[in-house]
Amino acid sequence: MVIRILLFVLALVLAPISTVLAQSSPDLKKLDEISDEALQMVKVKRYDESEKxxxxxxxxxLSMTVEAKFFSMDELRIxxxxxxxxxxxxxxxxxxxxxxxxxxTKLRLVTDAVYSNHQPLWTEMEGQIMSTFNQTKIAMKNKDSDGFHSYIxxxxxxxxxxxxSLKVDLAPEKxxxxxxxMSFIDQYRPQVFSDTTSQKELDALEKDLESIFDEMTEDETDPSLWWVIISTGSIIILTLSYVGWRKYKGDKEEKKSDKELNH
Known part of the structure; x- marks a missing residue:
């Protein structure tokens, strides 16, 4: 009887999650695929097909926004x-x-950011961005003004x-x-190029982006899966605790009855 109750409770917990995934994932995946196809068409200069x-x-x-709340207001706007x-x-x-x-590409990346629960496509640009930072520093070290402006x-x-994509995945304060x-570096390029104090802003920006990339790639587990694991584990523990308590109480009552009969 207890096992039946446990299975019923688990079904109640997992059903809403599986329903949401079944309803949203295929539609979001379709958008993701369309944006990818549009990008591939642009890359081979088939602009008419990309436009379609x-x-x-x-x-x-638009049909997704009408039928269900797939997106937050921020995601909708972005x-x-x-x-x-x-x-x-x-x-x-x-x-x-x-x-x-x-x-x-921007549309492709932001669609993927909404669709992906972890390690979105935009994180794959880490190598390119960090390489640009390195080349910018080399240009400053070599007093190469033209190269510096080019890399900026x-x-x-x-x-x-x-x-x-950052606006989808990061908190507004970040x-x-x-x-x-970024605005400081762009607006005060001459100072950043020549002044050691101003160059610290470039170093700080590099560290901030490194931290963001690390944060987005460190956990490969789908957050929704962790939620299921924690919820299910909690239910199992509570149920087993209840069963153990009932068994303990039953044994105690049985011993009490035996003792009273012996008297």
Whole structure:
């Protein structure tokens, strides 16, 4: 009887989780795949096909927001902005190939950030970004002003690519801190290039981004799985404790009855 109750309780705990995953994952995965296909089309300069895929993305995205609350308000706004930028950029014949690729890449990364529970695609840019930091420092050491400005521009472009995804995965205060450091470095380039004190802002930005990348990649376990494990374990422990207490009480009552009969 107790085992039946335990199984019933476990079913109640797991059913809502499995239902949510069954309903949301396929739809979010579909958006993720559409954004990836749109990016692949842009990379091979098939802009018309990429445009159609982006329009299809919009249709699917809107239907998801109507049917169920798949997204938070922030996610809704971030994805909408990234999508609009990607679509307008792809449609504009005067915009360069590189900017088209970057615009659709931003949408691809932010869609994946919403879809992925851990290790989103944007974390794979860690190597590129850290390499840019290293090259920037080498340019400063060699007093190479042109190289320094070139690498700062590259760093800003790389940050811009992952920025919408950061807003999905990071707390607002962390974003504000990164924005402040990035704005300082961009606005006061001459000081950063020549002044040791100002260069500390560049070092601080590098450490902040390293910390964020480490934080996003250190735990490979799906958080929802941990929730299930903890919840299920707690129920099992409570149930076994209850069974043990009932058994102890039953044995005690039995011994008491035997003792009274012997008297």
């Amino acid at each position: 895929l982006l329009e299809y993305f919009s249709t699917q995205f 994805i909408t902005v990234a999508h609009n930028e990607a679509l307008v950029t792809v449609q504009d014949e005067t915009i360069s190939y590189e900017k088209k690729v970057n615009a659709v 521009n590259r760093l800003l472009n790389q940050y811009d690519l992952i920025y919408p 974003i504000q801190k990164l924005d402040a450091r």
